[in-house]
Amino acid sequence: MPAPHAVLDSSSRNRQARRIATILVNAGLQPNATVLDVGTGSGHIAGYLSDNTVPQGRVTSVDVVDLRVRKAGFDYVSVAGAALPFGASTFDCVVSNHLLEHLASPEEQQIHLEEVTRVLKTGGILYVAVPNRWFIWESHFDLPFLSWLPSPVASKLVRLAGKGDVYDCIPLSDRKLRRLLKHTPVSSRSVAGEAASFRLGFNYNSVLPGALLSLMRALGGVLLPTFIRVGIKE
Numbered sequence: 001m002p003a004p005h006a007v008l009d010s011s012s013r014n015r016q017a018r019r020i021a022t023i024l025v026n027a028g029l030q031p032n033a034t035v036l037d038v039g040t041g042s043g044h045i046a047g048y049l050s051d052n053t054v055p056q057g058r059v060t061s062v063d064v065v066d067l068r069v070r071k072a073g074f075d076y077v078s079v080a081g082a083a084l085p086f087g088a089s090t091f092d093c094v095v096s097n098h099l100l101e102h103l104a105s106p107e108e109q110q111i112h113l114e115e116v117t118r119v120l121k122t123g124g125i126l127y128v129a130v131p132n133r134w135f136i137w138e139s140h141f142d143l144p145f146l147s148w149l150p151s152p153v154a155s156k157l158v159r160l161a162g163k164g165d166v167y168d169c170i171p172l173s174d175r176k177l178r179r180l181l182k183h184t185p186v187s188s189r190s191v192a193g194e195a196a197s198f199r200l201g202f203n204y205n206s207v208l209p210g211a212l213l214s215l216m217r218a219l220g221g222v223l224l225p226t227f228i229r230v231g232i233k234e
Contacts, residue, residue, distance in 0.1 A: 008069050015096070020045060020127060021053040023094060023191050027125050027230045031091035032056040038084070038116060039099035040076070043068035049095075050074045057092070081113045086119045092119030093125040100130045101140075102168045102175075110171070110180055117233060119183040126186050126231040133171040135225045140169050148170045174227045181231065188231030195228050196220075 007013060022027075029035075033054045037046040042062035047181060049075040050059040059074035062085075065193045066078060082103070097180045103109045113128070120126055131139065131147070136144035146154050154167035174190070181188050 008042040008067060010042075010044060010069065013042050013070075014048060018039045018046040018058075019046035019096060019195055020129075021049060022097075023194060023228070023230060024049075024127060025053060026037070026194070027127075027191075029053065029093055029125055031225070032091055035059045035093045036084075036086070036091045036116075037061040037074075037095045037097075038101070039063055039096065040077050041067055043070035043076070045095065045097060046070070046074040047072065049234075059197060060086075060091075061136065080205070081232060082108055084115045084119050087126075088118050088122045090111060090119045091124060093123055093127070094120050095127045097127065097129045098131065100200075101171045103170065106170070106176075106180075110183060113180055117186050120186075120214075120233045122233050126180070126188070126233065127228070128177070128188070128231070129226050129228045130177055130220070131169070131171040132224050132227055133173050133176075135171075135223075138169075138171075138192050139225070141167065169193065172227065177227055181229065185229075186231035187234055188229040190228065191230050192224050192226065193227050195226070 032055055034056055034057055035049055037049070037059060040046050040063045043061060046059050046061040047070040060077065061074055062077045062079045064079055066076070068076065079085060095110070096116055098114060100109050103112055117126060127169045133147045137144055139159055143157065143161055143163065146157060146167060147169070149157065151167060158164050
């Protein structure tokens with residue numbers, strides 16, 4: 001679970017943490033829940049959930065590199081790869097936020113989803129967010145159409161633009177994300193519309209005005225920067 005592209009600034013991480021918390025509470029997360037934040041990066045999401053969402057529970061975070069800016073209020077465990085050092089059915093909720101795209105292959109992405117659902121309790125909540133492969137702007141390298149290209153071509157563009165040596169991300173389509181999740185014991189639904197409502201300042205539970213939401217769903221391949229799914233382990 002590499003984290004070379006982790007965003008560390010507090011303001012953007014806390015805004016994202018509030019969106020994630022709102023989605024999780026709407027999905028039924030309780031104040032006494034145990035939560036695992038996989039690929040914690042700056043630590044702000046784990047810290048926010050600990051302070052505001054599960055104050056009676058416990059938050060644990062893991063990553064392969066300790067880049068935490070926020071360290072208080074939650075446990076941290078260093079991991080070496082996709083395998084998680086926890087027993088089966090340990091957590092009430094698992095958050096995998098913008099981690100899948102950093103794994104080296106579709107096979108590793110599948111292993112990651114199998115691991116996060118293994119440590120999730122029956123009836124527990126899984127939150128998965130991954131960049132949309134077909135969104136016009138690739139945010140990790142700040143270049144247009146990058147994720148549309150074959151990997152060797154994308155890497156050449158990254159080098160030509162002076163952004164690095166290789167394109168090392170694998171964003172997903174919504175269809176691919178759903179296909180990977182079908183091999184896990186989780187029944188999931190998209191909450192991208194709800195997240196867009198939150199981002200645009202609408203009341204979360206109102207989602208979006210109907211016409212706008214219908215348009216975003218119809219053109220989600222280019223309008224939605226991120227696909228987000230919330231699932232319940234069966």
